Amino acid sequence: MGIRTTFVDLDDMEALQSVLDQGNVTMFYADSLTNPHLKCVDVRRVAELCHQRGALVCIDSTLASPINQKLLTLGADVVLHSHHQVIGAGWETPWVTDFTTGMGVGFLNWHPNAAYMIIRGLKTMALRVEAQNRTALRVARLLESHPKVERVNYPWLESSPWHGVARRQMTGAGGVISFEVASDMRGAMRFVDALELPFIATSLGGCESLVQQPAIMGKSDAEKAENGIKDNLVRFSFGIEKFEDLKDDILQALEKI
Incomplete structure (x- = not known):
C-alpha cells in the first residue's frame, strides 16, 4: 500500500529525532505499555518531537487501559484500545470528547451484540x-x-x-x-x-x-x-x-x- 516503516528504540529520542529530521514521517506508532516486556513510551516527549515535524502520534494503550493512562492529555493524537471478549473499532480523539471521563471517544458502526458487550464491560472496568x-x-x-x-x-x-x-x-x-x-x-x-x-x-x-x-x-x-x-x-x-x-x-x- 506504499507505506514504509522505520523502527526505533522506544527510549532512544536521538534516533527518533534523526528519523523525523528526514522530513517524510506521517505518523509515530507504538504500544505503551508494550507487550510482553511492559516498556513505557515517554509520550509527552515523543509528541513534542513529532508535532514539531508535522507527524501524528498514535499510541496503542491496551495494556494500560484508559483507566490508568490518559494519553490525549500528554499530546497523543490517536489512542487505540483492544480488550478481552469483544471485537469492535473505536478510538480516542481530542475532537470528540466524553466530558464525564475526560476521554475522547470515537466509534464505528458495531454489531449490536458487540455494542452490548462493550457497554456491559465499561460499567465495571x-x-x-x-x-x-x-x-x-x-x-x-x-x-x-x-x-x-x-x-x-x-x-x-x-x-x-x-x-x-x-x-x-x-x-x-x-x-x-x-x-x-x-x-x-x-x-x-x-x-x-x-x-x-x-x-x-x-x-x-x-x-x-x-x-x-x-x-x-x-x-x-x-x-x-x-x-x-x-x-x-x-x-x-x-x-x-x-x-x-x-x-x-x-x-x-x-x-x-
Whole structure:
C-alpha cells in the first residue's frame, strides 16, 4: 500500500529525532505499555518531537487501559484500545470528547451484540482495573524476590528502567506482568502447566487470570531474538481473583520447575 516503516528504540529520542529530521514521517506508532516486556513510551516527549515535524502520534494503550493512562492529555493524537471478549473499532480523539471521563471517544458502526458487550464491560472496568493493578504489583514484588525467577517486567517496580516515565504519565501500571523463570523453555512450560487458576490464553483485561508463554506463540527464532523474547519468558494477565489464591497457585507452580 506504499507505506514504509522505520523502527526505533522506544527510549532512544536521538534516533527518533534523526528519523523525523528526514522530513517524510506521517505518523509515530507504538504500544505503551508494550507487550510482553511492559516498556513505557515517554509520550509527552515523543509528541513534542513529532508535532514539531508535522507527524501524528498514535499510541496503542491496551495494556494500560484508559483507566490508568490518559494519553490525549500528554499530546497523543490517536489512542487505540483492544480488550478481552469483544471485537469492535473505536478510538480516542481530542475532537470528540466524553466530558464525564475526560476521554475522547470515537466509534464505528458495531454489531449490536458487540455494542452490548462493550457497554456491559465499561460499567465495571474501573473496578476491575483497580483490582488488577493491586494484584499485579503485589505479585511482581513477590516474584522479584523469588529464587526461581530471574527477571520481572512491570513498570511500577522501582527496578524497572521505565519506572520514572510510568509514574509521570500513569496512575497504575495495569494487570499484566511478564517474568523469566530460572529455567529453560521446558521449565517454563512446566510452570505454566502446573498453574491451576489461570487459563492458558493470550487475552487480557477480563475477570479471569490468563497465562501464556510468548516463545511458543509461533514466532521464528530470529523474530524472538530480535524482540528479546526468551524461551523462559512467561506473561501473566491478572483477573479479579483474590491475591492470596493467585499467590498460592503461583508459588506451588514455581516449585514444579
